[in-house]
Amino acid sequence: MPSNQQRREVAKNKLEQQLKARAKQDRRRNILTIVGAVVAALVVAAAAVGVYKLTAGSQNNDSTQASNDTNDESFDEIFDSQFEEPDFAALPESRSEPLPPTVDCEYFDSRMPGVRDVDRPQGENVPTEGTVAVTIDMSEGPVELTLDRAKSPCTVNSFVSLAEQGYFNDTECHRLVTGGIFVLQCGDPSATGTGGPGYEFHDEFPHDQFDSPRSEMTIYPRGTVAMANAGESTNGSQFFLVYDDSPLPPLYNVFGEISDDGLNVIDAIAEGGAPGNEGVPNIPADIKTITVGG
Incomplete structure (x- = not known):
């Protein structure tokens, strides 16, 4: 025994x-x-x-x-x-050389018509300095963002214009990814993944910091706000919120950061998961309004 x-x-x-x-x-x-x-x-x-x-x-x-x-x-x-x-490279924290005080942004016709009627942003003498405070009033709570003009001024200019016109109001974040990459994707009023404002604009930071961005891999860190796209210079209104470090090529305009409290809201949505680790979040992530400024 x-x-x-x-x-x-x-x-x-x-x-x-x-x-x-x-x-x-x-x-x-x-x-x-x-x-x-x-x-x-x-x-x-x-x-x-x-x-x-x-x-x-x-x-x-x-x-x-x-x-x-x-x-x-x-x-x-x-x-x-x-x-x-x-070993993926970290995204640059800032531009290797600062932009001039203002730049001109080109907003051109997209391949698809806009899903909501909005005016295009004014594209002349767009500022490249300072930040913009934005609050996304979501169904699970407020998500505060700080938008960075120094990195992607044309992106910030477009996002602010759309927010002030109410483009994002009463929309849903239609896509949550919980494996491989970790993002909540929003900004399409049609919630199909194909909707946009009827115009597009060029790629900015970090795309323009790499000689061959399509052959690079980087880490988009937790808290990043970036634009979704369908290829080169197809930025419109769809954006994504990164709630955990995600390996990606540097092809998506980074234009802001999520506050700690805002990340807690996104974390709660992510914990609910999505069918098959990718799709409409099980916990609804509806955007009531996006407010610009304090």
Whole structure:
């Protein structure tokens, strides 16, 4: 009959094996997720309007692959060996050289008509200095943003113009992604992922800080506010709020930050999840109004 000491040793060994197996599976899943995100992000230009749908889709496929290959010995050998996860560059904190005090912004016809009637922003002598305080009054609580003219002045100018015209009022954030990248996407009154204001504008920061932005991978940090697009210079009204660090190419105009309290609101929405880790959030994320200024 085994002694208490022997039983404890058996239990300890069993626990260690379980922990090792769990760590191996987690490591495998993380590696596959990252690789899938990298590959998908490099072909992001082929995606429809929205934030890199291929990235989130690859996350789902990779998770399935990982679970199906649990007992594959050759697969296990790969993940038992030392594997360095890709080291993505951090986004620049600011421009390498500041812009002149004002710039001219071009707002040109989009390929699709606007889903709401709005005037185009005034594009001459747009300021490049200072910040703009914005509050998104959402169904789950207020989300305060600080918009940065120095990074993407034409983006800030457009966002403020749309907000002041009530373009975003009574709309829903139609897309939550909870795997691979971590974003809540808003700004489309049609809630289809294809809607916009009827005009588009050029890419700004950080796109213009890289020689080959489409071949780079960076981390969009938690708290970032950036524009969604459907390819080069297709920015319109859709934007996304990053609630956890997300690997992406530097192709999406960064134009502000989310306050800590605002992130708490987004976190609560994200915790509710979305069908299949990507889609309409289970907890409604409706925008009542967006107010500019204190």
